Amino acid sequence: MKLSHVNHLLLLALVLFTASCGSDNKPSDKLSSKSHLPVARGESNAILAVMDTSQWNGPLGDALRDIFSDYVPGLPQDEPYFKLRNINPLKMNNILKTGKSMIFVSTLDNQNAQSRAMQNYFTSSSLEKILKDTAIYRLPQKDQFARGQEILHLFGQNEAQLIAHLKRDKDLLRNYFSNIENQRISKPLFKIREKQIEKTIRDTHDFEIQVPYGYDLAKNQRDFVWVRLLDPEFEKNIFVYYRPFTSHDPFDDVLAFREEISSSYMRDIQRPDIYMTLQNENNNIREVNFHGKYAKEVRGLWKLSDISGGGPFLSYTFVDESQKRLYYLEGYVYAPSKDKRVFMQEIEVILNTFRSSQDLKK
Structure with missing residues (x-):
């Protein structure tokens, strides 16, 4: 201006x-x-x-x-x-x-x-x-x-x-x-936070994300972390996947990249044949600035492979050059018979608290 x-x-x-x-x-x-x-x-x-x-x-x-x-x-x-x-x-x-x-x-x-x-x-x-x-x-x-x-x-x-x-x-x-x-x-949303979960994520993965009260650490692996809030009427989920950045290929087809991640990490523990996938409709993809980084944003719909559940998701794919990492962040909601607008706003707010270790030093 x-x-x-x-x-x-x-x-x-x-x-x-x-x-x-x-x-x-x-x-x-x-x-x-x-x-x-x-x-x-x-x-x-x-x-x-x-x-x-x-x-x-x-x-x-x-x-x-x-x-x-x-x-x-x-x-x-x-x-x-x-x-x-x-x-x-x-x-x-x-x-x-x-x-x-x-x-x-x-x-x-x-x-x-x-x-x-x-x-x-x-x-x-x-x-x-x-x-x-x-x-x-x-x-x-x-x-x-x-x-x-x-x-x-x-x-x-x-x-x-x-x-x-x-x-x-x-x-x-x-x-x-x-x-x-x-x-x-x-x-x-952040009046009370799960500080111990945040510390575990920061110490294990070298990035930070704010975790509201009530979320549990569902999975914590070398290159993947998943937190979720379970309620009798709905659930909210956030997961982060990362790997060394070696190619721009994931940006060419971010939906295929998501399928690769969800089919590997988002499977039912008791029934591993059931996994999270896409509904292949109503997926909105656009280029955005995610805290100073070029990113692909996706707003779309997910479902379980046996069609027993589904809902909206929001994701960001980007590279942190200081860490030489390719990141995939996603938040999704399962809330049958409820409006999803406000739930997804909460998801967006949480995802946007993400900061890499180098971001925090700036």
Whole structure:
């Protein structure tokens, strides 16, 4: 991001803050007032979209739904990234203002009562800046009406302009709230950890991964470690495989690489003829940056070879050049008759705590 663009955002943030809070407050008053704000409320993966209802029911609303209500890949049932709910700006009240995640959407070309109410969140200076600079269309704010709240302002001179920005930055906007949700999950998930299991993994395998309370060490071999949480209604699993890096071949077909690992290590102890394999459908593969390392991410579906169980999985294949190791990390869930979205978010959060010994020294 260019420095001038950052300065514009900072200036716009200042004028927006002034518009929302009133210009008579002293800086110390603003800071102290945060502690008296109510705690943000709302369910996980839910966003309130405060905007003109006519725009919500038109192309602008469609663009937002395409970003936030799209289905998460690699799940057995259709589950959206976020539950998106429209709020009429004329019906905003103190309860609705405490939503955990909110989007305030407005364009200056619409002048009906609801749109004018949206423009009241801006000062005349910020409106003038929006009219002059078409590159600026979004602004995040924290704890505006409640503690623990995340608000994203999306704005433009007209609908067509804002829709173009939304379509161009679809992944960026979705990831903004996905990262927020992962941070919210992380705090209670790691409040208590299995420190002894973490130490065993670190001492044995020369890497670190955070293990939440309740997980057991299911398997610990020279080049493979598996931890799992067993519950009467579901189970969550994390395993890590590694070997010396000698070839890029596994990156050419990461699904075949997974089959090689699961058929060798993920077999039923009492019935070794049963092993974990792929369902060969709904597998989403993409290139990602995994803590500064090139990686192949897979979100897909697994099953047991006798079809007695199955569910979603998430994996990362990458090379740690400092260790000269090829790593395969996977987390998977077995939760029949339950939604899998939040379970898989927990899996993602755990996998992303992985650090090699060299990473920890940086």
